[in-house]
Amino acid sequence: MSLKKDTPLERIVNGIYTENPVFCLILGMCPTLATTTSALNGVGMGLSTTIILTMAELIISLIRKIIPDRMRMPAYIVVIASFVTIVDFLMEGFTPGLYKSLGIYIPLIVVNCIIMGRAEAYAGKMKPVSAFFDGLGMGFGFTIALFLLGSVREIIGAGTWFGMKVTPASYVPVNIFVLAPGAFLVLGFLVAIMNKLKIGAGRRVGVDPALGNMCGDCANCMKLGLCSGREACDAVKEAVPSDNAVTASTTPADKKEGV
Amino acid sequence: MNERYQVSVSPHVRDNITTQKIMLAVIIALMPSCIFGIINFGLHALLILVITPAAAVISEYAYEKLLHKKVTVGDLSALLTGLLLGMNMPPEIAWWIPVLGAVFAIVVIKQLYGGLGSNFMNPALGARCFLIIAFSGQMTTYTSNGGFINKVWDVPATTDALSQATPLAYLKLGEHFDLTSLFLGNVGGVIGETSALCLLIGGLFLVFIKVIEIRIPAVYIGTFAVLTVITAAIRGYNDPFIFMLEELCAGGLMLGAWFMATDYVTSPITPKAQYVYALLLGVLTWIFRLIGKSAEGVSYAIIFMNCLVPLIENYTKPLAFGIVKEKKSDKGKEGEKA
Numbered sequence: 001m002s003l004k005k006d007t008p009l010e011r012i013v014n015g016i017y018t019e020n021p022v023f024c025l026i027l028g029m030c031p032t033l034a035t036t037t038s039a040l041n042g043v044g045m046g047l048s049t050t051i052i053l054t055m056a057e058l059i060i061s062l063i064r065k066i067i068p069d070r071m072r073m074p075a076y077i078v079v080i081a082s083f084v085t086i087v088d089f090l091m092e093g094f095t096p097g098l099y100k101s102l103g104i105y106i107p108l109i110v111v112n113c114i115i116m117g118r119a120e121a122y123a124g125k126m127k128p129v130s131a132f133f134d135g136l137g138m139g140f141g142f143t144i145a146l147f148l149l150g151s152v153r154e155i156i157g158a159g160t161w162f163g164m165k166v167t168p169a170s171y172v173p174v175n176i177f178v179l180a181p182g183a184f185l186v187l188g189f190l191v192a193i194m195n196k197l198k199i200g201a202g203r204r205v206g207v208d209p210a211l212g213n214m215c216g217d218c219a220n221c222m223k224l225g226l227c228s229g230r231e232a233c234d235a236v237k238e239a240v241p242s243d244n245a246v247t248a249s250t251t252p253a254d255k256k257e258g259v
Numbered sequence: 260m261n262e263r264y265q266v267s268v269s270p271h272v273r274d275n276i277t278t279q280k281i282m283l284a285v286i287i288a289l290m291p292s293c294i295f296g297i298i299n300f301g302l303h304a305l306l307i308l309v310i311t312p313a314a315a316v317i318s319e320y321a322y323e324k325l326l327h328k329k330v331t332v333g334d335l336s337a338l339l340t341g342l343l344l345g346m347n348m349p350p351e352i353a354w355w356i357p358v359l360g361a362v363f364a365i366v367v368i369k370q371l372y373g374g375l376g377s378n379f380m381n382p383a384l385g386a387r388c389f390l391i392i393a394f395s396g397q398m399t400t401y402t403s404n405g406g407f408i409n410k411v412w413d414v415p416a417t418t419d420a421l422s423q424a425t426p427l428a429y430l431k432l433g434e435h436f437d438l439t440s441l442f443l444g445n446v447g448g449v450i451g452e453t454s455a456l457c458l459l460i461g462g463l464f465l466v467f468i469k470v471i472e473i474r475i476p477a478v479y480i481g482t483f484a485v486l487t488v489i490t491a492a493i494r495g496y497n498d499p500f501i502f503m504l505e506e507l508c509a510g511g512l513m514l515g516a517w518f519m520a521t522d523y524v525t526s527p528i529t530p531k532a533q534y535v536y537a538l539l540l541g542v543l544t545w546i547f548r549l550i551g552k553s554a555e556g557v558s559y560a561i562i563f564m565n566c567l568v569p570l571i572e573n574y575t576k577p578l579a580f581g582i583v584k585e586k587k588s589d590k591g592k593e594g595e596k597a
Contacts, residue, residue, distance in 0.1 A: 172394065172397075174393045174394070175392065175395070176389060176392045176393035
């Protein structure tokens with residue numbers, strides 16, 4: 001994809017497709033596997049996480065310069081926990097049914113590793129606008145993943161979709177898909193499909209003419225092994241100096257290496 | 260002259276045994292039980308025993324064709340998986356359930372992990388457990404519309420049980436079951452598990468032609484038998500030994516011990532590891548059957564132990580020939596060198 005880095009649109013595409021937190025980063029597995037027993041639960045969990053993630057990333061990005069480096073984790077958790085408390089109370093008041101079925105997983109958003117991960121890797125370093133849209137993109141990516149997972153599990157496992165009967169009367173629900181093993185099975189298949197799509201897309205669209213299939217963003221890349229890997233990438237970079245070599249989101253250590 | 264000095268890598272001793280021959284031997288060994296199952300439960304059992312292996316073979320062929328892999332249908336392993344799965348089905352089950360199970364066994368449990376030799380769990384048992392969780396109602400309804408033997412033999416009144424529960428469920432309730440019919444197999448249950456006699460013939464045939472070692476089944480059944488006698492004695496049953504024999508003949512223990520726990524891919528390689536594996540299998544089956552709530556526990560015990568095989572093998576690694584066992588203090592360092 002040739003979108004400019006860290007623009008709002010790029011962040012949203014990145015969250016939904018390029019670095020989808022569930023299908024590509026394999027983060028946040030606990031709520032992903034546990035709350036997707038139905039499409040509604042999945043969407044509910046996804047949207048509440050999106051709100052918390054977006055607001056937390058925005059606030060963390062705004063105060064990033066006044067948080068001492070050594071105290072950043074507790075500071076992030078305070079910010080995240082505040083928003084979780086707000087969402088928790090709002091859901092209890094306005095959507096009691098959903099609140100009841102999600103149960104402990106709403107308070108557990110505090111320690112959701114997507115939120116912690118994005119705060120640490122992105123919001124703590126970037127400008128508020130980018131951080132806000134990163135949160136939005138990641139949240140939408142998470143919501144879409146949970147929606148897909150919940151839909152597949154609910155349709156196969158219970159024969160319904162958002163509570164409506166969608167299968168013929170003679171269909172026998174395959175109960176296992178609503179239970180824990182089904183969550184792992186469906187997630188595995190969805191990740192496989194996503195990988196297949198991505199590899200196909202990589203072949204069709206040469207990412208960078210100088211780097212060929214390799215994006216050069218190995219520090220953030222979760223698909224090592226799908227491309228020729230870091231060494232091949234570095235070799236090309238040495239031969240053809242490219243702006244892509246140092247990306248905004250690489251860690252300081254990587255920057256030193258790159259320069 | 261030069262040829263004399265050519266050195267090739269091991270193995271140097273070759274045998275003309277092939278995967279195909281081994282699988283064929285196991286299939287032949289299963290035939291008595293299959294035929295007995297058909298006689299016992301009628302034509303629907305025959306249908307299940309035909310379509311399940313067919314579905315397994317077709318799904319293996321389709322998967323390998325679609326992914327442009329070498330088609331390995333010829334090694335008969337898919338056929339065997341399908342046959343074992345079919346033997347694990349209740350006699351009057353709807354035909355599409357075992358078909359779904361066969362596809363699951365081959366595609367998910369076997370092929371997605373890399374095909375024959377790479378699956379960490381026995382495909383037939385994995386699929387059986389999948390089906391039990393998915394369709395618990397259908398998978399535990401052991402109705403039988405009556406096979407041949409029921410009508411010919413003068414069966415005891417307990418045969419009413421045939422439409423409701425397996426002998427194991429009756430034993431669980433503390434009732435006795437006729438030992439002779441348990442041994443011969445004229446009882447309810449899944450298609451292939453009822454006749455301890457037929458399974459024993461098949462198992463001993465495999466031991467005799469050296470396809471399997473007697474180690475795993477012997478230790479497995481032995482451990483379970485000892486633990487069962489002790490439990491029965493402690494609980495104060497009338498005849499602990501009769502109870503033990505009934506537990507041995509009823510349910511899937513014989514089928515599991517002779518044909519499924521001995522699967523080459525999912526059982527340990529070295530004798531020492533096999534002893535540990537079989538011992539733990541016996542203990543687990545005892546826990547599931549006699550301590551736990553359910554009546555049957557062989558399949559769960561076996562797939563549970565399948566998952567532990569790498570761990571067992573890691574702790575029972577044999578020393579290479581010529582290496583002296585080091586003292587504990589410098590074991591770590593020497594181990595790396597070795």
